[in-house]
Structure formats: C-alpha cells, structure tokens
Amino acid sequence: MEIVCLDMEGTLTPEVWERVAANTGIKELGKTTRDIPDYGELMEMRIKIMSENGIKLSNVQDAAASLELLPGALSFVNKLREKFQVVILSDTFHDVAKPLMKKLGYPFLLCHNLKVIDDEIVSYEFRHPQAKKQAIESFKSLGYRCFAAGDSHNDIQMFEVADKGFFINAPLKISSKHPEIESYDNYNDLEKAIYSNSIFVQT
Known part of the structure; x- marks a missing residue:
C-alpha cells in the first residue's frame, strides 16, 4: 500500500494568511513559509500582530471560508x-483548516493546534518540530511507501524521507535551489509522476 502526503496551502488551496492580510490591510500577515522558513518565527510574528490589532480567530476562519480550492x-x-491513501500534512491548524477540509x-x-481564549489566538502547539517528516517516517515504519508533494521550504523535510517527493506550484526561488526534486505546475503532470513511481498502481 502507498500513501500520498500532500501539503495544503499553496498546494491544494490558496494561502489563508494572504487573504487575512488582504481583509485587514496588514501586509505582514500575508507572509508565509515561502518568506519565513522558520514556522515558529512566522507564527510568533502573526500572533503579535493579531494581538496588537485586535484580530481574532474568527477573522482568520472567515478568511479561510471565503477561499475556493485551487482549480x-x-x-x-x-x-x-x-x-x-491520501493524507494532508500541513503546518496549518485544525481551527483554521476546517472550512477548506469540507470543500476537499x-x-x-x-x-497543529491553537490555544484560543475568547476568540483570541494566544499560543499554538506543534505536534512535532518536524511534524511532516515525522508523519512520513511513522507511515514508513508501518510498511507503507510514501509520496509527498508541496510548494514551500517546510515541505522539503517530507521529500527527504518520502520514497519520492515533488514540488507543485513552488516559486522558482525555492524549486531552483533543489534541482534534484521534480517540480510541476499542474495536477495532471503531478498525478502522472506519482503513478509512474508507484509499484502497485497500473495506469
């Protein structure tokens, strides 16, 4: 059996925080792991800005709910x-991802999980410092072959341990630094690449 592990934002959906930035007019909230690879640093910045500007979890959820999946x-x-088997491995949070999971x-x-008090995001809990990598290593320890696809710096940890990893929709500034990783800009070609690397699926 094989598992396909997919990133969410930038891979299957638009970036939620870019919509939050557009809705609030606060440009810094639009930064993602494409801009700040250290996700802990990125979240600390977001929480600080939200606290200073009275932005609540419900505002982030409204932004997520307003998004459509990528075509x-x-x-x-x-x-x-x-x-x-398909698993979404994301550095998002359950409270943020719910409306997009419904559409998928x-x-x-x-x-990961957020700590929320009276609709204010006060902290967060990472399941593991490298949760995506840890998940794939765990699947493989159970005898599964794993493919992984994502668009950003924080997906490279998946590619390091997956049987095969792929960039999808990755900016050139990221994919060009990793020429060893196949890069695609559409789902049809990515699907074909996954099938061609499968030892169980015949097309």
Missing part, C-alpha cells in the same frame, strides 16, 4: 483517493 484540486485529490471532502488531515 482542479478537488478532482486531483479524488482521483488519487481511488488508487492511494474531509480527507485525513494531520496538522
């Missing part, structure tokens, strides 16, 4: 689920 994302995920048909999501 073709739902079809891509559904096709993969016919042949593979509620796939299995592994991500």
Whole structure:
C-alpha cells in the first residue's frame, strides 16, 4: 500500500494568511513559509500582530471560508483517493483548516493546534518540530511507501524521507535551489509522476 502526503496551502488551496492580510490591510500577515522558513518565527510574528490589532480567530476562519480550492484540486485529490491513501500534512491548524477540509471532502488531515481564549489566538502547539517528516517516517515504519508533494521550504523535510517527493506550484526561488526534486505546475503532470513511481498502481 502507498500513501500520498500532500501539503495544503499553496498546494491544494490558496494561502489563508494572504487573504487575512488582504481583509485587514496588514501586509505582514500575508507572509508565509515561502518568506519565513522558520514556522515558529512566522507564527510568533502573526500572533503579535493579531494581538496588537485586535484580530481574532474568527477573522482568520472567515478568511479561510471565503477561499475556493485551487482549480482542479478537488478532482486531483479524488482521483488519487481511488488508487492511494491520501493524507494532508500541513503546518496549518485544525481551527483554521476546517472550512477548506469540507470543500476537499474531509480527507485525513494531520496538522497543529491553537490555544484560543475568547476568540483570541494566544499560543499554538506543534505536534512535532518536524511534524511532516515525522508523519512520513511513522507511515514508513508501518510498511507503507510514501509520496509527498508541496510548494514551500517546510515541505522539503517530507521529500527527504518520502520514497519520492515533488514540488507543485513552488516559486522558482525555492524549486531552483533543489534541482534534484521534480517540480510541476499542474495536477495532471503531478498525478502522472506519482503513478509512474508507484509499484502497485497500473495506469
């Protein structure tokens, strides 16, 4: 059996925090792991800005709910689920991702937790310092082969341990630093690449 592990934001959905930035007019909130690879540093910055400007969890959830999936994302995920187990490995948070998971048909999501008091995000809890890598290593320890696809710095940890990793929708400034990782800009080609590397799926 094989598992396809997919990042969420930038891979299947737009970036939630870019929409938060657009809604609030606070440009700094639009930064992602493409800009600040250290996710802890990124979250500390976000929480500080939110506290200073009275931005609540519900504002972030409204931003997430207003987003549509990237074109073709739902079809891509559904096709993969016919042949593979599919897991979303994301550095998002369950409270933020819920509306987008609904649009994706509620796939299995592994991500982090927020600490919220009266609708204010006061802290966060990472499941593991390298949760994506740890998840794939755990799947492999159970005998699964794993593929991984994502768009940013924090996805490289997946590629290091997956049987095969792929960039999808990655900015050139990131993908060009890792020429050893195949890079795609559309789901059809990525789907074909996953199938071609499978030892169980015949196309």
